Amino acid sequence: MIRYVAGLDKGKGLYFLFVKSESKTAGGLPARPVLTSYYKSHHFRARPFDPYNVYTSPTAAVLCADAFQSMYSQMLCGLLDRLDVLRVGAVFASGLLRAIRFLQLHWKQLAHDIATGTLSSKITDSAIRDAVAQVLKPDPALSEFIASECSPGDWAGIITRIWPNTKYLDVIVTGAMAQYIPTLEYYSGGLPMACTMYASSECYFGLNLRPMCKPSEVSYTIMPNMAYFEFLPLDSAAANADAPPQLADLAGVEVGKEYELVITTYAGLYRYRVGDILLVTGFHNAAPQFRFVRRKNVLLSIESDKTDEAELQRAVERASELLRPWGASVVEYTSQADTRVIPGHYVIYWELLVKGGEGGGWPGKEVFEACCLEMEEAMNAVYRQSRTADGSIGPLEIRVVRGGTFEELMDYAIARGASINQYKVPRCVTFPPIIELLDSRVVETHISPACPKWSPRPN
Known part of the structure; x- marks a missing residue:
């Protein structure tokens, strides 16, 4: 990096780094993501001083498994060191956007803590409180500055406005993370993005x-x-x-x-x-x-989650069982990873067939919400942990489309050159015109009412 960006040893990096809760295999072996292993290791905890890798986040904040307390303290320390920050980053682009969303939601409390020099009572981790106490002092001017930048609700270029010396964003924006590039450009004012x-x-x-x-x-x-x-x-x-x-x-x-x-x-x-x-x-x-x-074979991904076609199919089948008492069934479905809101979430499009006669009728709101939750329960452990423990994925959404929508989807594909003999309904869509077509045919929208079950212990 120093061949491209000068002076990186003269400031700090604002990196939002997090550990995930550990689990155990059925045989009793510990299981955790590789970055969690690294952050908890001696290599990270007792790392020697390196002027090119000075972080604003205290180690205690990184090691806190409570996502809110970790994010709050890392953001607070980043604000306190705002003029020293030369680069802003996270492991994935989605993680950095989640941090910006956190600032949007909690800037008033953060500004209050900076003005008074006291840490919010919501932060109960003693190691974090001890670490933050070393740098948190009353600073009314900084508090007023944060309020003036955040209160109007204009978030364009917020990264360079609050951290004006930032030279680049250090995030992964390749593969599935490329969907976040326009949003990052909006928040950063067009800063370069380094995939190292x-x-x-x-x-x-x-x-x-x-x-x-x-x-x-x-x-x-x-x-x-x-x-x-x-x-x-x-x-x-x-x-x-x-x-x-x-x-x-x-x-x-x-x-x-x-x-x-x-x-x-x-x-x-x-x-x-x-x-x-x-x-x-x-x-x-x-x-x-x-x-x-x-x-390979991954249909949906918001952050570190990876859902393939077989897993999505099983989730739809489980949820569709809840429709049987109403004589309803899922005729066709497709999906998208919606990252227009933070955190992103899965959107599943359903076209239903509702039979008449005894037991027939359109399912109510509670039934569809139960279907949303049932699909989430059927997802893998990484998805459920991200939803339940980390909050990095939003509630799953089912959008019910009117009858004949998937025939229109096929007609659209054939008009663009697809073979009618080889056409198959795509189980995930990313092409904007197709998403617009589907959204224009939506008759009902339902959101998962609760988080799926997740435990660090094996089932």
Whole structure:
């Protein structure tokens, strides 16, 4: 980064970092995300001073599992150090937008704490209170400034208005996170967005050697010392479904082709299919460079959640059972990840068939709300934790469309060149005209009335 941005050792980074609650496997082994493991490790807790990596957030705030207390204290400390902040970031773009939404909702209390030099009674974690007490002093001028920026309700460029020395945003905006780019541009006043690395819980893959390039141009250079990397060509996998896969190594990939990433790691994973689809864009010396295209088979994603077609199908089937007493059934469905509000949430479009006769009738509001919750109960543990413990995903929404809507959807696709013989209803839609068509046919909208069950303990 210092090759592109000067003076990063002269200020601080406002990074919103969080741990997630741990769970245990049925055999009693601890299970937690890789970043939670890192933040709780000695490497993070006792890290030596590095002028290029000074955070405004106290370590105690990062390690607090209560999402509200962690966010509140990190935002407060970021406001106190606002003139020292040179970069603002989070792991995912959605996390940074959640922080901005938090500021919109709680700026009055934050300004009050800064004016009085006292921490809100809602913060009960003793380690956080001790850490914040070292930096929180009465500052009426700063409090008035925050109020003047937030009270009008104009949030355009709020990041650079409150943190005027910010040089760039440090967030992942590739893959599913690309949907957040326009919103980040709105809040930041067009600051550059740096995607610095490509990694997962399984392995550290590569670096972006041009971190200040446009998000659409991001390519990652694979670091061959991190693991043994192989690549499954997508075209050969599809053409020879019954034949053994023919894998390419790092030296055998071709520019312009897409591959599924396969890794063998020092930790013991052997030819593990990560599920990431990558496009070869070039080489740095002899090391190939890849653009992240998408997650394989993932339909919906708001943050770290990943819902595939089979899981969505099971959730719809479970929820549709609640319609049976009314003689109703789901004829067709599709979905979208709606990120126009913060936090984002799943939207499921249903077209219903309601039979006449005994037991027939249109289900009431309570039935549809129960269907929303039933779908959420059917989702995976990562989704339910994000909904229940973290608040990073909003309530699931069912939008009931009028009869014949999915026929109109097919007609639209055929008019654009799709084959009538090969057409299948898309289980997730992202194309704005299709979303507009669906929304224009909505007759009822229902929101999940409660959070799904989630526990850090195994079922």
